[in-house]
Amino acid sequence: MxxxxxxxxxxxxxxSRAPRIIGSLLLLVGIGLLLGSGFAIWSEVKFRRIAVETDGRVVDMLRSSSRDRDGRSSVTYKPVFVFRLPEGKEIRVEGGVSSNPPCCRVGDVVRVRYDPARPDHAQMTGFMESWFVATLLGGMGLVFTLIAGVALRISGKAxxxxxxxxxxxxxxxxxxxxxxxxxxxxxxxxxxxxxxxxxxxxxxxxxxxxxxxxxxxxxxxxxxxxxxxxxxxxxxxxxxxxxxxxxxxxxxxxxxxxxxxxxxxxxxxx
Structure with a gap:
C-alpha cells in the first residue's frame, strides 16, 4: 500500500548555518562602524558650535613609517601648526590625520578652528580633519552591513x-x-x-x-x-x-x- x-x-x-553566523557577525561589525561614524559626526558638529576660527601656520611635518606583513614600507606625514590667541599666547598643536602625499608644507598659512575654553583642542579646517574619520567609518559600516544582508538572505533561502x-x-x-x-x-x-x-x-x-x-x-x-x-x-x-x-x-x-x-x-x- x-x-x-x-x-x-x-x-x-x-x-549550512555558516552564512547566518557570518552574516550576524558582519552585521554587528557594520552596526558598530555606523555608530562610530554617527558619533564622529556628532562630535564634529558639537565642536563647530563652540569653535572659533583664526589663521595659523604650519611649522613642522612629522614623518612616520610602517611596514606591512610583506615587508613593504610606507611613509605618512602629519602637520604641526601654531596659532595665536587674542591675548597673544601661541598654541602649538599636532594635526589629527596623517597622509601621503602630505596635506601641506612647512610655512603654509592655514585656517584653524579651536575651542576657546581649551585652545589646545584645535584642528585645521578642511575635509581631512573634519570629516575623514566619519566618512571612513560610515563607508566601511555600509559595506559590512550590505555584505551581512546578502549573507543573511542566503541563509534564509538555504x-x-x-x-x-x-x-x-x-x-x-x-x-x-x-x-x-x-x-x-x-x-x-x-x-x-x-x-x-x-x-x-x-x-x-x-x-x-x-x-x-x-x-x-x-x-x-x-x-x-x-x-x-x-x-x-x-x-x-x-x-x-x-x-x-x-x-x-x-x-x-x-x-x-x-x-x-x-x-x-x-x-x-x-
Whole structure:
C-alpha cells in the first residue's frame, strides 16, 4: 500500500548555518562602524558650535613609517601648526590625520578652528580633519552591513530550496520547496496511533517561520526516512495562509496489498 500525491519526489538537504553566523557577525561589525561614524559626526558638529576660527601656520611635518606583513614600507606625514590667541599666547598643536602625499608644507598659512575654553583642542579646517574619520567609518559600516544582508538572505533561502520545473497545483503562485523536517507528532494509542510529519520553513524576506504538518499516517514513517532531512511541499511563499500539499509518495505503507494506493486527500491549509 503506497501513499502518493501529485507532486514529484526530490529531497534536498538544507544549507549550512555558516552564512547566518557570518552574516550576524558582519552585521554587528557594520552596526558598530555606523555608530562610530554617527558619533564622529556628532562630535564634529558639537565642536563647530563652540569653535572659533583664526589663521595659523604650519611649522613642522612629522614623518612616520610602517611596514606591512610583506615587508613593504610606507611613509605618512602629519602637520604641526601654531596659532595665536587674542591675548597673544601661541598654541602649538599636532594635526589629527596623517597622509601621503602630505596635506601641506612647512610655512603654509592655514585656517584653524579651536575651542576657546581649551585652545589646545584645535584642528585645521578642511575635509581631512573634519570629516575623514566619519566618512571612513560610515563607508566601511555600509559595506559590512550590505555584505551581512546578502549573507543573511542566503541563509534564509538555504532552509528551503525551490525546485525548478514544478507546476503549481492550485493556482496563484504555488511553488515546490524542499522544507527541512523538524519533528514527528504522535496521536492516539495502540492500534489507533497515527503519526504526523512536521516541517518548518522560514520566509527569507520577513523571517517569519511557517510550520507544515502531513495528514495523519497509520504507521511510523521514521524507518523509511532515516537519510532524509527535508520533504517537498507545494505552497505560495508570498501568502502565509496559502493551502499546501506535502509530497509523501516516497512512503510505502505496510499491508497485504502492495499495489494498493491511498491518496493524501485534499490540499491542506497552513
Amino acid at each position: 503506497q501513499i502518493t500525491t501529485t507532486t514529484t519526489t526530490r529531497t534536498l538537504r538544507p544549507g 532552509g528551503a530550496v525551490a525546485l525548478p520545473g514544478t507546476a503549481p497545483a492550485v493556482g496563484g503562485n504555488m511553488m515546490t520547496f524542499a522544507v527541512p523536517l523538524v519533528g514527528l507528532r504522535r496521536e492516539g494509542a495502540g492500534h489507533a496511533t497515527q503519526w504526523i510529519l512536521q516541517a518548518r520553513w522560514q520566509d527569507p524576506r520577513s523571517g517569519v517561520p511557517r510550520l507544515f504538518e502531513s495528514p495523519p499516517l497509520p504507521f511510523d514513517p521514521v524507518p523509511q526516512m532515516r537519510q532524509m532531512t527535508a520533504v517537498n511541499i507545494q505552497f505560495d511563499p508570498g501568502d502565509p495562509n496559502s493551502p499546501y500539499a506535502m509530497d509523501l509518495s516516497f512512503l510505502q505503507a505496510p499491508g497485504d496489498d502492495p499495489d494498493a494506493t491511498i491518496a493524501v486527500g485534499p490540499v491542506r491549509r497552513g
